[in-house]
Amino acid sequence: MAAPLAGRRVLDLGALCAQRPHGLAASMAARLCASYGAEVVRPLPEGGEPLAQAAPLLPAGGSALDRFLNLGKQSGPATGRFDVAIGDDAALSAHAAGVPIRARISVFGPGEDPPMSELGLLALSGLLGIVGEAEGPPARLAGHQPAYAAGLAACTGILAALRAGGEEVVDVSLIDVATWLNWKVAAGVLVLGSSPVRGGARADWYTVPVKDGHVALVYQEKDWPGLRAVVGDARLEEERFSTAAGRRQHRVEFLAILGPWFLARTRAEVTAAAQSRRVPVGPVKWPAELLADAQNRARGFLGADGMPVLPIGWNGRRVTPEMTDAA
Template identity: 75%
Template sequence: MAVAPLAGRRVLDLGALCAQRPHALAASMAARLCAGYGAEVVRPLPSGGEPFAATPPLLPDGGSALDRFLNAGKRQGATTGRFDVAIGDRASLAAHAEEVPVKARISVFGPGEEDPPMTELGLMALSGLFGIVGEAPPAPPARLAGHQVSYSAGLAACMALLAALLAGGEEVVDVSLLDVAAWLNWKVAAGVMVMGSAPVRGGARVTWFTVPAKDGHMALVYQDKDWPPLRDLIGDPRLRDDPRFATGPARGANRAALLEVIGPWFAARTRAEITAAAQAKRVPLGPVKWPVELLDDAQYRARGFLAPDGMPALPVGWDGQRLTLEGNRADAG
């Protein structure tokens, strides 16, 4: 059995006291990870109660799935007492955690900069993520699903806290939400360095999309090397003979025409039939599943990703073993 690395540590989760939603989400996720690593996590609440209590998505009982996920393994409590770690924004840390030796401070731009009003949409726009997600202009950009920017900042904060605790002493860990969002968008920087220009949404080479099937949708995410077996799988001679479909850029420039050709083949088959046929030819197509279907997904079951009630597991491991909230025991995995 592995010993949880934060067993015996007390963490003050100030996420509910943060002034802005991205900071609150990031701090709450960092504390959630700390709980997974064995810490006792205390979450003080404002006078109005838990800020995520009514945040969608809502469960059948009316509760918030976000609240249930982010606050699993924590307990409500006051800011008094001894804590090893505190996580929050500048104001909450200054008001409630002056004596805590190790702090994670969430901000938009980092130390020395005042926090402007900010949303997760604003962070995606500032970091350039809006430039690559969604259909080509004039269609509006698309946001990333869920809270990927804030959750990634929470992961960064947790990893930095683990390093600070290992080093010992007092330390303030600064996590910039914008820096994390820019890191998530590393392909833009890489594209500029390698090709001299940044990728843009709906570019000529983009031929990834979802296609209606008989019982849902299929996701087409493939490389140029996968086009010949995909073309043969569908079996329409136009895909071989029409020059509009001969190359990746040509298919990207003629997406509407391509969809007209391949659409009927997908629409006439179920997701399971398409997946089996694609796997036989090693074509990387995947079914788009409803959330309830994921509970019975073979891969998710094998990985223990979802509990029977739908609660997702966290990828929290230590010494090669997965740590769980239940007693902070180690399970093989």
């Protein structure tokens, strides 16, 4: 199978966008197009690649973000024929005249594009309200999830427009995408009458320290008998711990009983013991460990150098680097 976008030319205006979320979203959409086999050209401003020194930095120098988002692209001027252009309104107006399909990134929609940071998107969408301890400050989500999701939305619209043919403007609102990511807020309001918030003392799930790191304990009420049996402490049989509400009410005492059992064991030992009772836990892994993770290896998610291999498909088959190389 040939790469689905082989022969298509895409103009990546992410480096020329006025705002960082827009630039990251456009860069991600173009990165996906490159993975589908398109020839992607990325014009740069006078100061050069804006992601060149963006965190996180690699041990040997350079930016991991730059390496990931610009893989398979070529820097160059916005000249020649392009099938697709991706950027904000100003960049598209200045550099994408005559391009039939344009993906336009904005904050609230066309004409509603005030200054906005990624942190602002997280706050406005409610995502900052559900992450972290209720007693402490909000915790920012790792990475660039709103911008990357907007890039995925833009690429999806681009693929549909290419399939339909003709001219098309694919409008992607960053706040719409971020709000969709936090769909539980809308569902919570509709079903419960209020939106979910950070649990803190009301939380049922915990990340607890173990001998060699941490594990995430994400059990549900049906798993409580199994967890109680795994830990094997008679104090957990007390009436005050028999319900989720009781365990929340006596959270400090509850965690004081669990803590020593977890600290005396490694992540592997805790995981094996919990799985023997079908209790869900998740070992928290160091970044270097993800390279050898069995799930990542089975899915082919990371290359030998740690570069993520985007799991994109076309007509029911996974698009591989070999297809795009052949194209």
